[in-house]
Amino acid sequence: MSHTAAEMMAVAAARRLRNGTVCFVGIGLPSKAANLARRTHAPEAVLLYESGTIGAKPEHLPLSIGDGELAERADAVVSVPEIFGYWLQGGRVDVGFLGAAQIDRFGNLNSTVIGPYDTPRVRLPGAGGAPEIAACCRETIVMLHQTPRAFVSRLDFMTTVGFGDGPGSREALGFSGAGVTAVVTDLGVLEPDPESCELTLTELHPGASEDDAREATGWDLRVADGLRVGDPPTADELDVLRALRTIDDAASAE
Amino acid sequence: MADLVPLNEGIAALVRDGDTVALEGFTHLIPHAAGHELIRQGRRDLTLIRMTPDIVYDQLIGMGCARRLVFSWGGNPGVGSLHRFRDAVEHGWPAPLELEEHTHAGMAAAYAAGAANLPFGTLRGYAGSDLVERTSVATIECPFTGERLTAVRAIRPDVGIVHAQRADAQGNVQLWGISGVQKETVLASARSLVTVEELVPELTPLPGAVVVPGWAITAVSVVPGGAHPSYAHGYYDRDNAFYVRWDAIGRDRDRFRSWMRRHVLETADVHEYHARLREAVPA
Numbered sequence: 001m002s003h004t005a006a007e008m009m010a011v012a013a014a015r016r017l018r019n020g021t022v023c024f025v026g027i028g029l030p031s032k033a034a035n036l037a038r039r040t041h042a043p044e045a046v047l048l049y050e051s052g053t054i055g056a057k058p059e060h061l062p063l064s065i066g067d068g069e070l071a072e073r074a075d076a077v078v079s080v081p082e083i084f085g086y087w088l089q090g091g092r093v094d095v096g097f098l099g100a101a102q103i104d105r106f107g108n109l110n111s112t113v114i115g116p117y118d119t120p121r122v123r124l125p126g127a128g129g130a131p132e133i134a135a136c137c138r139e140t141i142v143m144l145h146q147t148p149r150a151f152v153s154r155l156d157f158m159t160t161v162g163f164g165d166g167p168g169s170r171e172a173l174g175f176s177g178a179g180v181t182a183v184v185t186d187l188g189v190l191e192p193d194p195e196s197c198e199l200t201l202t203e204l205h206p207g208a209s210e211d212d213a214r215e216a217t218g219w220d221l222r223v224a225d226g227l228r229v230g231d232p233p234t235a236d237e238l239d240v241l242r243a244l245r246t247i248d249d250a251a252s253a254e
Numbered sequence: 255m256a257d258l259v260p261l262n263e264g265i266a267a268l269v270r271d272g273d274t275v276a277l278e279g280f281t282h283l284i285p286h287a288a289g290h291e292l293i294r295q296g297r298r299d300l301t302l303i304r305m306t307p308d309i310v311y312d313q314l315i316g317m318g319c320a321r322r323l324v325f326s327w328g329g330n331p332g333v334g335s336l337h338r339f340r341d342a343v344e345h346g347w348p349a350p351l352e353l354e355e356h357t358h359a360g361m362a363a364a365y366a367a368g369a370a371n372l373p374f375g376t377l378r379g380y381a382g383s384d385l386v387e388r389t390s391v392a393t394i395e396c397p398f399t400g401e402r403l404t405a406v407r408a409i410r411p412d413v414g415i416v417h418a419q420r421a422d423a424q425g426n427v428q429l430w431g432i433s434g435v436q437k438e439t440v441l442a443s444a445r446s447l448v449t450v451e452e453l454v455p456e457l458t459p460l461p462g463a464v465v466v467p468g469w470a471i472t473a474v475s476v477v478p479g480g481a482h483p484s485y486a487h488g489y490y491d492r493d494n495a496f497y498v499r500w501d502a503i504g505r506d507r508d509r510f511r512s513w514m515r516r517h518v519l520e521t522a523d524v525h526e527y528h529a530r531l532r533e534a535v536p537a
Contacts, residue, residue: 027332051432053432063498064492068492070432079435081365084359089377089378117388120343125328126326126327127327127385132378158383158384160383169382174402
């Protein structure tokens with residue numbers, strides 16, 4: 001069965017979630033990936049959305065993080081101060097899923113502005129929950145299409161700290177979590193080097209090449225020895241994923 | 255007990271030009287009708303506070319009501335940009351917009367501190383982010399452990415406005431589903447207005463529901479459908495198709511103004527707003 005790059009991204013990210021994992025999920029690709037995992041190999045994954053829904057089990061993918069769909073079949077619905085205070089900062093979340101407009105070699109993220117802060121060329125939505133998700137979750141998975149405009153040598157604005165300037169930065173800032181453990185792109189997967197913390201290409205999706213990944217990266221991309229090629233989506237993964245599209249796609253089609 | 259008033263009287267009595275106003279509702283129970291009434295009454299120079307300034311603030315900003323925005327995430331959820339917000343920040347149209355931006359965790363802590371009558375909220379947050387230089391936070395030391403923590407100035411709006419499902423004749427308010435920062439917004443504000451779907455003789459207890467006593471609320475207005483295109487759990491669903499359509503409406507200055515004229519300025523209230531929407535989208 002043929003598949004799109006976006007589907008491969010969702011599948012590759014979903015496979016990284018273990019059964020029973022507690023995930024803090026943003027809308028869009030992360031929500032797609034987390035719900036795919038829950039409907040395939042990780043039925044007991046617990047999904048938390050920043051709207052305060054804990055253990056959400058949406059029938060259809062929601063358009064926003066606060067659709068009624070999420071509250072209706074959640075284990076608990078709590079206030080926004082509680083979800084960020086007791087649950088995220090309280091250290092209860094295993095995996096945070098984030099997107100961004102820009103990422104640098106140390107997994108730091110920009111979702112604030114393109115261009116100077118006071119006179120931006122593009123004003124982006126801003127931080128949302130990302131800085132504290134990246135600080136407090138045991139690990140963070142970033143999902144981002146790989147292009148030279150997104151994978152930059154220098155961020156226009158550091159919204160969210162990944163590994164800061166490199167080894168030791170997170171510890172100095174007092175962060176409890178391990179930081180970015182994987183960046184899943186449309187070409188492959190980057191993981192931080194255990195010593196330098198620099199994002200390193202460790203896996204290619206089927207059909208993508210090392211050169212594709214280098215050309216799509218705004219810094220001199222390191223490639224791991226023993227670079228793997230990931231498995232294509234299975235028929236089952238694609239069936240489940242395609243059945244998941246719905247509310248947002250239905251709305252877009254109107 | 256809260257005064258039960260028509261929405262236009264409530265807005266006229268509670269909100270003045272130059273006030274600091276928070277309209278909250280985390281995706282759910284967004285007080286859109288109250289936002290429209292602020293626009294109809296031509297409020298100016300407002301400092302608008304909201305964690306997620308989505309369509310309701312896109313409309314207020316585009317209609318020139320805002321001088322300053324305090325927020326943590328400004329987008330059209332699941333759709334993309336807020337074009338009026340971006341136009342104000344990127345091009346100063348229709349007026350420049352000052353920004354004070356936070357993280358969600360920071361805003362949540364600031365609302366909770368405001369409700370608790372504390373000068374600041376405390377969290378582990380903002381550390382290492384460029385936001386620190388651009389917003390109202392400071393580092394403090396824990397007096398017990400010496401740990402360095404972030405203090406965020408409490409949010410204390412002049413007026414807090416939220417939507418809820420229902421109220422009784424004393425103005426006691428009951429809401430359920432995603433409760434966001436509704437309670438914190440009411441309790442942190444000097445004056446508060448709650449719009450509700452309906453007035454009921456008695457608030458039947460519901461598991462998990464939030465009740466705010468009427469004596470802690472300034473005014474309550476009955477505004478059925480007052481959250482649209484957001485939703486009121488148990489009453490109507492989120493109009494996701496409207497959020498998608500808003501992208502094209504908000505993108506163009508003229509189209510935006512003409513939509514606002516037709517649906518807000520030329521309508522007297524939420525009933526006429528909904529009637530206009532039905533005309534625009536035949537079934």
